[in-house]
Structures are given as C-alpha cells and as structure tokens.
Amino acid sequence: MIITLTGNLLAERTFEFRDWEPGKTQRAARESFQVGGKGVNVSRMLARLGARTLALCFAGGATGDECLRWLDAHGVAHHAFRGRMPTRAGLVVRTTGAGASRPETTFLGPDVAPDAASLAACAAWLDAQPAAHALAFCGSFPGWETPAAAPLRDAIERRIAHAAAGVGNVHVDTYGAPLEWFVEKPVALVKINRAEFDRLAPVPAPASAPENSMPARLAAARRRWPAVRNWVITDGPRPIWCAAGAAHDDAPFSLQPPAIRENSPTGAGDVLFACILHALINRRLALAGAVAEAMPYAAEWCEAQPAGPGMR
Numbered sequence: 001m002i003i004t005l006t007g008n009l010l011a012e013r014t015f016e017f018r019d020w021e022p023g024k025t026q027r028a029a030r031e032s033f034q035v036g037g038k039g040v041n042v043s044r045m046l047a048r049l050g051a052r053t054l055a056l057c058f059a060g061g062a063t064g065d066e067c068l069r070w071l072d073a074h075g076v077a078h079h080a081f082r083g084r085m086p087t088r089a090g091l092v093v094r095t096t097g098a099g100a101s102r103p104e105t106t107f108l109g110p111d112v113a114p115d116a117a118s119l120a121a122c123a124a125w126l127d128a129q130p131a132a133h134a135l136a137f138c139g140s141f142p143g144w145e146t147p148a149a150a151p152l153r154d155a156i157e158r159r160i161a162h163a164a165a166g167v168g169n170v171h172v173d174t175y176g177a178p179l180e181w182f183v184e185k186p187v188a189l190v191k192i193n194r195a196e197f198d199r200l201a202p203v204p205a206p207a208s209a210p211e212n213s214m215p216a217r218l219a220a221a222r223r224r225w226p227a228v229r230n231w232v233i234t235d236g237p238r239p240i241w242c243a244a245g246a247a248h249d250d251a252p253f254s255l256q257p258p259a260i261r262e263n264s265p266t267g268a269g270d271v272l273f274a275c276i277l278h279a280l281i282n283r284r285l286a287l288a289g290a291v292a293e294a295m296p297y298a299a300e301w302c303e304a305q306p307a308g309p310g311m312r
Contacts, residue, residue, distance in 0.1 A: 001133040002046055002277055005056045005122075006039030007141030007178075008111055011063035012090045018097030029096070035067045035076075036090060038139030038173065038270055044076055045274035045297075051282055054079060056122065058114040061086025079125065081118040088112045113143030123155035131162040134188075134281050136171045136273070137178065145177045153181070160185045169281065173273045175199070186227040186246075189280070189287075191273050194235035197221075214241045218252040230287050232276065234269060240295070244287035255291050258299040272298040 012035065015028040043055035055078040059067055064080075064087035071078045088109040095102045114122070126135070135156070143149055156170065163169045169188040172179070175196040183190060183200070192200070201221050203212050218231060222243055231243040231252075239254035275294030279285040285293065 001052045001054065001130075002043075002136060002281060003054050003056060003126075003129065003133055004039035004043045004046075004136045004138050006037035006138055007058065007114065007144070008037060008139055009040070009057045009059055009064070009067055009087050010036030010090050010108070011067050011087050012036040012092060014092040014094060016094050016096050017102075019095050020093070020102055033066070033070060035070050038273075039136065040071070040076060040078070041267060041270035042136055042138050042173075042274045042277070043078070044074075045271050046278060047075075047077070049275065049278045051278045053077065056081070056125075058083055058112075058118050058122070059087050060084055060112070060115075060118075063087040063089050081114065081121045081125070083115045083118040085112045085115060111140065111142040113146070113148075116148040119149050120151045123151035126152075126155045126159065131159065131168040134169045134171065134277070135159055136173070136277055137182065138173050138270075138273070140176065141174065141178045144181070157185065160187060163188060171273075171277055171280075173269070183225040183228055187229065189230045189232065189276070190228050191232040191234070191276065193269060194233055194238075197233045214239075214254070215252045218243050222252075232287070232291060234272065240291060242287055242291055253288065255288070255295065257295045268298040268301045271301045 012033065014032045016030040017026060017028055020026045037057060040055045040057065043053045046053040055071070055076060057078060057080050059065070059080045060083040064082070067087055068080055088111060090109060091107045092104065093107070094104045137156070159168055160170050163186065171189040171191070172182045172187050173191045174182065175192060179190070179192065179196065179200060201217060201224070203217070214233070218233065218241055221231065222228070229246045233241040237257055239256050241252055241254050243252040244250055272294050275297045276290045279290035279293045280287070
C-alpha cells in the first residue's frame with residue numbers, strides 16, 4: 001500500500017471562455033469542477049497503474065464537502081481529516097476559441113493550514129497503520145513548522161525511523177519548510193524540480209564555475225544531506241538528474257526525457273512521481289530503471305492533455 005498525504009487540498013473550478021477581455025463582465029461557455037492537490041493526483045495515477053493506494057487529505061467547510069463528494073464520485077480511495085477551516089478554493093480561467101489570445105490563468109485562494117485537531121487525528125491514524133506501508137508526502141503543507149503540526153511531524157519521524165531500520169519507506173515531493181525538514185532525515189527519496197532544488201541549495205557566485213554544474217551540485221547536496229537515500233531533480237524537457245543509493249558511491253547521473261510536442265506540462269510531475277513510486281516500491285526496480293520507466297508516462301501526459309491543471 002502506498003499512502004499519499006496532501007496537506008493543501010484544492011476545490012478547483014474551471015471557467016472556459018471562447019475569449020475574454022479584462023474590465024468587462026464575462027459569461028463562461030462551460031464550467032467544471034475537480035479536486036486539486038499533489039497527493040490526490042499521485043494516488044489517482046497509482047490507481048491507474050494498478051497499485052494499492054490511499055489518499056490522505058484535510059477537508060473543511062462547504063468546499064471541503066464538495067471535494068469529498070467529488071473524490072467519492074470518481075472512485076478515489078481516500079481518508080479525510082475534517083477541520084474547522086474551509087478548504088481553499090481556486091479558479092482556472094481558460095480560453096478555448098479559435099484564435100483566443102488570453103493565456104490560461106489560475107487564481108488560488110489563501111492557503112489553509114490544517115487545524116491542531118485534524119493534525120493530531122492524522123498523526124494517530126498514521127501511527128495505527130502497518131509500518132510496511134509506504135508514505136508519499138506530496139506538495140505544499142501550510143503550517144508545517146508550527147507547534148500544532150508537532151504530532152504529525154513526530155508520527156512521520158517514527159515512520160522514517162522504521163524505514164531506516166529496514167521496515168517501510170517515506171518518499172517526498174515537496175518544497176519550503178517541509179523539504180528543509182525532510183532532507184535532514186533518512187528518507188527513501190526526495191523528488192523535486194530544478195527551481196525547488198535551486199532554492200534548497202542556491203548556486204554560489206559565479207554561476208558559471210565548474211562546481212556549479214548539476215553533477216557537482218547534486219554531489220554536494222548528498223554530502224550536505226547524507227541521510228537522503230535517493231534524489232531525483234526534474235527540469236521540464238531537460239535532463240532529469242538523479243543520485244542513487246545510501247552509500248553514495250555512485251556518481252550522479254542524468255536521463256533525457258522523450259522529445260515530444262508539449263501541450264500542458266501541469267500535472268506531469270505528479271505522474272512522474274507516481275510512476276517512480278510504483279516502480280521502486282511495487283516493481284522493485286533500481287532508481288535508474290524506475291525513472292526510465294516513468295519518463296514516457298509523464299511525456300505522454302504533457303503531449304495528450306488539454307492545457308490546464310490537475311489530473312483530468
């Protein structure tokens with residue numbers, strides 16, 4: 001079982017226009033709703049691959065109710081921790097008419113940090129699960145560094161400790177405060193994009209120096225955060241940089257994603273993460289094989305999807 005954890009669920013509504021102009025009242029041609037959140041997306045892709053998965057999330061208010069109804073209707077296996085604050089909302093504005101000039105724009109409501117009671121409930125739930133279940137920590141997590149989140153941090157640290165002893169595993173695709181916390185722990189995998197890696201490990205001046213090449217920077221990251229077993233750094237259509245193994249004996253390596261006609265890259269990272277997890281955990285592949293197997297799925301996603309966010 002792969003359990004995904006989404007700390008920042010999104011009630012996402014999309015308005016489609018043939019075209020629109022700022023400063024005027026607009027009438028949409030079509031409206032749709034879906035649930036956003038990296039862990040939900042990862043669980044949906046895992047389910048498509050035939051993997052056993054469960055999406056954990058925090059939901060509150062009328063927007064949270066709408067999200068849970070959508071998850072039920074779409075057959076997404078989930079367990080929600082109910083909170084006092086309404087789940088954040090988002091609006092996607094998209095133009096679909098021939099010759100439409102407006103790029104797609106996404107408006108996100110303020111992040112909503114889970115409250116102390118729901119965080120404690122999530123911690124207790126995780127503690128009750130078999131240690132052999134994998135945990136994938138996905139996306140942003142408002143309030144991660146606050147005292148209210150201490151029970152959940154402690155519960156995840158206990159799972160990491162089990163993993164370090166050879167039982168279970170914890171995989172991470174996040175940024176900001178949670179990423180800075182996880183890289184100090186013996187997690188099985190840190191998968192982030194190049195922008196997130198640059199924020200985590202900034203390039204010292206001058207940027208053109210040989211030590212600032214990706215192999216050198218990734219090797220330096222392994223020395224700085226030696227507990228992390230595996231690293232995967234994505235960079236859009238450019239090479240994916242990887243570093244494998246707890247012993248850190250092997251040099252970082254890169255794999256080139258397939259060349260495609262990219263339509264929408266949004267959501268491709270979630271597809272890639274899900275496929276890597278499935279290959280590592282269920283198919284028992286090494287990191288290089290897992291990433292190589294995952295890349296065509298992400299490339300196909302970019303090429304096949306209509307422009308717009310989420311897992312459609």
